[in-house]
Amino acid sequence: MAVTDYDYLIVGQGLAGTSLALHLLEMGKKVLVVGDASMPSSSKVAAGIFNPLTGKKLVKTWLADDLFPYADQFYKDLEAKFSCKLVYSMPIFRPFRSIEEQNTYLAQTADPAISQYIAADGRTDLSHYVESRFGGLEVIRAGWVDLPVFLEKGRDYLTEADSYIEKSFDMDDLSVGPECISWHDLSFGKVVFCQGFFGVNNHFFSWLPFTPVKGQILEVATEEVLPEYIVNQGIFMLPASRKVMRVGATYSWDPLNWEPTIQATEELNEKLQALLRIPYQITSAAAGVRPSVKDRRPLLGIHPDHANVCIFNGLGTKGVTLAPFFARQLAEHLENGKDLNPFVNIQRYFSLYFR
Structure with a gap:
């Protein structure tokens, strides 16, 4: 095997690229992450909510029993390493519609x-705050991750480890040979593309069957101190501070x-007017394009014709719990040959490729 400057070139410093880089560094690998802070990123816009029970039918999130404990430990370890607050445990209140x-x-x-994900007493009363005449369900072991802080502190950490470069990435500058990447x-042993929505190009x-979807969220200011609950009924209401919440999200496909x-x-x-019972003011709006996939499962693995070209993408709307777990799985697959979950x-x- 050729001697290279780095073991891995990771293209993209979003949630996927940062999580993978941190795992590979922990394994003693030499990594260079290429990031471009001027480029839009869904990781910067996402609310970062983790929710073990989703959908109108109250379905347990895929692999929740594995993903949630691993993500919890991953972010808690980073809080100590980065000396910052990342994880905000917060129950989710789901008002009954009928x-x-x-x-x-x-x-x-x-x-x-x-x-195991439902509050035992079931007596949460937020009727002064949100429309909930029929009561509601309190989902526990939920909350949110401050993704902008995660990305900023992750970039600082990678920079100090000589593992980050701020540079616009152009595919024409990449040369893929059988022995190494230039x-x-x-020179690099492997390249891993963690480009989010831009992976479609x-x-x-x-x-690969990317089905990216645009989402918009609002920042909303209130006059009253917000209860420490995420509310979820058609939209989410996430208290980001004492009197500021994030509200989302929309789903649209044109234009992306x-x-x-x-x-x-x-x-x-x-939707907010129908749900919220206290005065509020919309202060700003932001949009992003989620890197979703046809079957709603991440995209991990090695190119069928290039053994040193890899991908980690397609995290969709549940990236905060998917990214840490599957970053570890991909790192172990690339380094130790451990099997990837066939669903990812x-x-x-x-x-589709050989067709």
Whole structure:
């Protein structure tokens, strides 16, 4: 094997790229992350909510029993390493829309797989704050991760470790040979593309079934101190500070750009008016494009024709819990040959490439 300057070139310093770099450094690998702070990133916009029970049917999040404990330890370790606050544990209050929904949800809580994520007393009353005439369900072991701080502190840490470079990445500068990867007079054993939405334009992996979706969130100021609950009913309301919340999110597919729109703001505001019972003022809006996939599972693995070209992408809306767990799995796959979960391995789509 050729001697290289670095073991890995990681393209992208979002949630995926940062998580993977931290795991590889922990394994003693020499890593260089290429980031471009001027580029838009869904990781910078995302609310960072982790929720073990999702959807109108109250379904347990895929692999929650594995993902959540690992993510919790990952971020807690980083809080100590970075000397900052990243994780905010906070229950999620789901107001019942009707007596029928109340009965259906309460019946589901008899399932031990669900009940471990439900508050035992079930007496949360937020009727002064949100429309909840039928009561609601309190989901525990939930909360949010401050992703902008995670990215900033992660970049600082990588910089101090000589593992980060701020530079616009151009595919024309990359040369892939059988023995090594070359980029700007540097050599690497492997390249891992962690480009989020921009991965759709990467010719190595453009055959994968990306289905990116645009989302918008609002920042909302209130006159009253907010209860320390995330509210989830059609939209989420996340208290980011004592009197400021983030509200989201929309889903749209055209156009896929990073500009907030009046229509999306109006859509969120209409839902917020029906839910929130205290005065508020919209102070700003932000939009991002989620790197989603047709089957709603991440994209990990090695290119079918290039053993040193890899991808870590497609984290969608649940990236804060998916990224740490699958960063470890990908690192162990690349270094030790451990099998990837078949539901995330891009081998499931190889037929699209060879077609």
